[in-house]
Amino acid sequence: MEKALSILIARLGKALFVVLGVVIINFMLVRMAPGDPATVLAGESGSSDPAYVEELRKEFGLDQPLPVQLGRYLWGVAHLDLGYSYRERLPVLDLILDRLPATLLLMSCAFVFALVFGVLFGVIASRARYAGRRTWLDSVLMTGSLLIYATPQFWLALLAILFFSLHLGWLPPYGMEQVGGNLSGWVRVGDIAHHLVLPTVSLGCFFMAVYARLTRASMLEVLGMDFIKTARAKGVPLGETIRRHALRNALLPVVTFAGIQLGQMAGGAVLTETVFGWPGIGRLMFDALMQRDYQLLLGVFLVTSTMVVVFNLLTDLVYRLIDPRIGRA
């Protein structure tokens, strides 16, 4: 127990350093892009005099030397003050907290969808291959996965909208809930779930394909091992062998990969949120980048990189749960 705690503390310490590094690098990177929020804001107004642009720069603190700006930003972050959005004229933390739940909901649904169906398809395919029966199932599932893996997410999303929203009219094409519906309770939950189907499937499909192929490969490797042969020789039915012995071992690489890929999923969420008008932070990040809204952009980067660090930490912990040998090593 003590050991686990000290490992956790060490990991958290490392994670803090990673986040600090990310903040500083991002701070430098966003300022390397040409243009600043004052130019973009003034440009949007159609015309403006340079005095106005200078006033905006002063207001945003952009007239200060870069190290001063960085120092102020870090001081703010240490006090949980992520700054003020020049463009939206609201505190960055408020803007992010307003959008974060939508992204977390979408990502967790897509993650669960991808993991459940990915592992399921991987197991079905490997079982068919291992048993030498219905091998066509293996071919169909793996070719399908390959196709989904190779298809751009946004294109899949657009096709899904055309088919399920426009042609069949089953699912809403955009938004998170019905506007002006004033729904509450379970009816509202149902409404959000209805809106969630298309974005979840679109975001999750790519990862589902990855997990399916990974599970299949890992399963076939484990199924070839001696302890499986022993179990089978002792008369354990195939289904039970897979469930109790093979899958648990085969899942280790899948869990590692899934944890690492959560960061990538956050990136994919930017596209999905754009196509489906999902009000999450992915879209907020894109807009902030286009408008050079430095503070907001840095805030979103900070939150997403913290999310990735936390996911990795959780992966480590889950890994230990699935395979107790790792904790003992």
Add this chain to the structure above:
Amino acid sequence: MSIKLPLPTARLLKIAACSLALTVGVAAGAHAQTRGGTLRTIAQPEPPTLMLGLNQQTPTQYVAGKIYESLLTWSPDMKPQPSLARSWTISPDGKVYTFELQPNVKWHDGKPFSSDDVVFSIDKFLRTVHPRARVVIDQFVQSVKAQGPNKVVITLKEPFAPFLKSFVSDNMPMVPKHIYDGTDYAKNPANQTPVGTGPFMFKEWKKGAYIVLTRNPNYWQKGKPYLDEIVFNVIPDAASRAVAFERGDVQVVSAGDVDNVEIKRLRALPNVEYTTKGWEMFSKLAYIQMNQRRAPFNNVKVRQAIMEAINRKFVVNNIFFGLGKVATGPISSTTPFYDGNVPAYGYDIKKARALIKDSGVDPSATTIRILSYPYGATWDRLGEYTRQCLEQLGFKVEIESADAGTWAKRVSDFDFDLTFSFTSQYGDPALGVSRLYLARNQVKGSAFVNNQGYVNPGVDALWDKAAAATSDAERQQLYSNIQKTLVQEVANGYLFEMELPTLYSGKVHNLVQTAIGLNDTFADVYISK
């Protein structure tokens, strides 16, 4: 919230309403205006704020133009119409403007609107924060004074003919003094829940999802507006916006909401109306900016050759899907003082090559970098087409891509060879056109000034004279001369007058009625059953 009336009263009211509607319908020979209903449309991109005094981006104007009003509004033929001012007079010397305000106007929070609000808006608020209005106010306005609660007198330092055209909601919105006076305007919490005098009040904004405006029951135009609510959906993807319109989830899509390639298909859907009206105040004109501080564009013959080498009809018809009209000069045909008799450039590649030969420039030794205009695929195609045209003249051409921030920065710093742009003309050459050509407007830091570095002191004198002249005939003559010179010297490469389509459900009526079209108040818009 709904109010329940006793049955006989309700019935009587219904009968009265029906007979009134019938009378109006017969008189107008049109639909009777129907009260009620929700108009669903799109805000694209999502506006950063709804405080129109602080931000004038097109989507901000679209949404907040229903909340805030100015003293005047403008008819499609650019004639002033009453809004918060019911009448106005201009002194014979063109220096004193007197506005009589509408009586009994209330802010959305119930406080009365008065001449004090007008004085505060112009003299303090807009003078401090409005990027365009402050230039006019600082340069021309000597004093703004209230004479009683319903009268305002504005005295100018010198005559400025288009001054009245400043009074349009995005340029001079009236803001409440009791909320803003003595505060930090940019950080005032009221910016999140804007308070205006318009026919619709702010109700709800779920960032990233939708904005809802609700009917102002105390609007000063009795009986209006007709709609109960307006919902502006935020749908970031163009294809999804087209689907939303096709499914009937939204009833209006405006220019830029959907890709130009979709317009023809959506227009052919049943019960869909189409208009390109409602942009007269803006009259956007697209042009090529050639940096005249650099070779080879410092040579007027090269600029003329480029005009002869580009087939602008092809650009309009094939790249911009026919949504436009070839420009003849710097002033749009829908902007006052346009002169259609200016000698125009044709499409003549032989003439273009001859001009290059005369210029003494060796195109094979010259590389031109085209800075792409970062507003969608059609502009990228225009860049590629221009590249082919310049290559036909023998130039070496490279295309540099940029996002909006990079483009603005490089153009503001004069760091480009050739790029594209389009600007609004704001109903008068002195408001929207001269800023692109005056030599004193070559100032770094803004992308919409004289970035191309055109210098002609003679033309500068004409611009100043025309802005101060009070007779329309005199102004016309001066602007005609300016147009001839600018076209002859290719101060910019005039491409086309942009046509910006609006598509809407046939059940929606009175959508586009003024020179600012969709950005107006929607007080008269109604949905038939």
